[in-house]
Amino acid sequence: MNSFAKISAVHLDTKHRFSKESVGEIELVAGLGVAGDAHSGVTVQHRSRVRADPTALNLRQVHLMHHELFDWLVQRGFTVAPGELGENITTEGIDLLSLPRGTLLQLGPEAVVEVTGLRNPCAQIENFRPGLLRNSWAMPMVGRS
Template sequence: MTEVVAVARDAAHRFSKQLCPGIVLIAGQGVEGDAHRGVTVQHRSRVAQDPTQPNLRQVHLLAAELLDELNAKGYDVGPGEMGENVTTRGIDLLALPRGTRLALGEAEVEVTGLRNPCAQISGFRSGLLSEVLMRTPEGGLVRRAGIMAVVTRGGAVTPGDAIAVKLPAAPHLPLERV
């Protein structure tokens, strides 16, 4: 079953987000009450580069399967602790093409790209960065820290909500760092 496992938000710019019984997504802005909500970029590193950039990182989604894998390797990581707003199960988020729409509860988001894991992850759990940012044998980067999306339809999202996937028209474009 493809579903929402947990939802989280945080009004401050901290690495981890606080789990809550439900979140409200606001079209074109992000998660109500979250520090990353806004039409323009809210991530501090992006604001420093150009505060007028559109916010393509309104909602962060992460697969519970990644958390399962990390916990099996000895990391103690729960939903929301890697900064995601929505923890999912039953969907390969990293394999989705850019522009995929995900219906989550009453809301809908459009996938914009991959989360770029940063050094803060190692501050959270030593060694964790090497688990979510890897290299292929050819030297290419593999980012596994979830995906980012923008809100196309606002509404409530709660744990247990089903996730419906609507792929964009072909050709499908692979996810890149946003």
């Protein structure tokens, strides 16, 4: 299945922090992810996954989130801006949560990423905004950029 995503914002961080800085553009590197981002790499980069098996394939090279999530959170009393939940790409108008694994998602005129699964919200969300964890949707993750 091929899908096209409208991009509303892009983000990266060179360090392993919860939120990512909004930037004007990012570069997707095939097989690695977002150039310069702490989670870029062939093998896992998330600290907990590195501790479990540092040789495991990185299926979280590019983290996507739908802008509609932020609107939904506002209705529940949370103000969260794009990038603050750690995504690399904020999309609009595409139901990321319904995309099956293996979907090829067109991002702009050249980049295509493969959806590798959904990422469940982690406990760090609770430290960021108390009460947010129980109000979060599953978050898409993408590998193999």
